[in-house]
Amino acid sequence: GEDVEQSLFLSVREGDSSVINCTYTDSSSTYLYWYKQEPGAGLQLLTYIFSNMDMKQDQRLTVLLNKKDKHLSLRIADTQTGDSAIYFCAESILGFGNEKLTFGTGTRLTIIP
């Protein structure tokens, strides 16, 4: 079955790195996504990784995938106040753009000045 889990809260000092973790259970997941939700807004796609990759870097964002442990992480370097949001990981099966995504519970990232 599909189940995606995340810790609910993370607090980080401004300028430090944030690491948000996610575990999933379905080994047939082909794409894994990170979405960002700012207060009062919808979810916005940040980045994604294909399951045959170990790492993907995009400016301040680094995604690490450990397929053996079914563990996904998002690292945000030099965390800024604008990074305060809820971060969701999501998995899809059977290919990019697959109709259904399974979302985690979301991690609320708080930046400490």
Add this chain to the structure above:
Amino acid sequence: DAGVIQSPRHEVTEMGQEVTLRCKPISGHDYLFWYRQTMMRGLELLIYFNNNVPIDDSGMPEDRFSAKMPNASFSTLKIQPSEPRDSAVYFCASKGTQETQYFGPGTRLLVL
């Protein structure tokens, strides 16, 4: 493109009343999704359409909920009668083939 448009942005109603939420997907997208977000249950997929046809409505909570997509540019989610436990943020999302989903800003529903 204006993105996915949802209306109203906020809705306050009394228990027993009918509630209709509206969504306009991004032009050219052939998939449309309705989600519900609550603190207790997180983000849940209610139903999705492909080319205006409902494909999977297994997430619809009960018969009080119904969704329609009469054409490629408009969808509604209706709750009748509404109950306090329906209070949540309802998101609409759309996508094209081989794309990821783009979310609307959501409708915040409060049922008193």
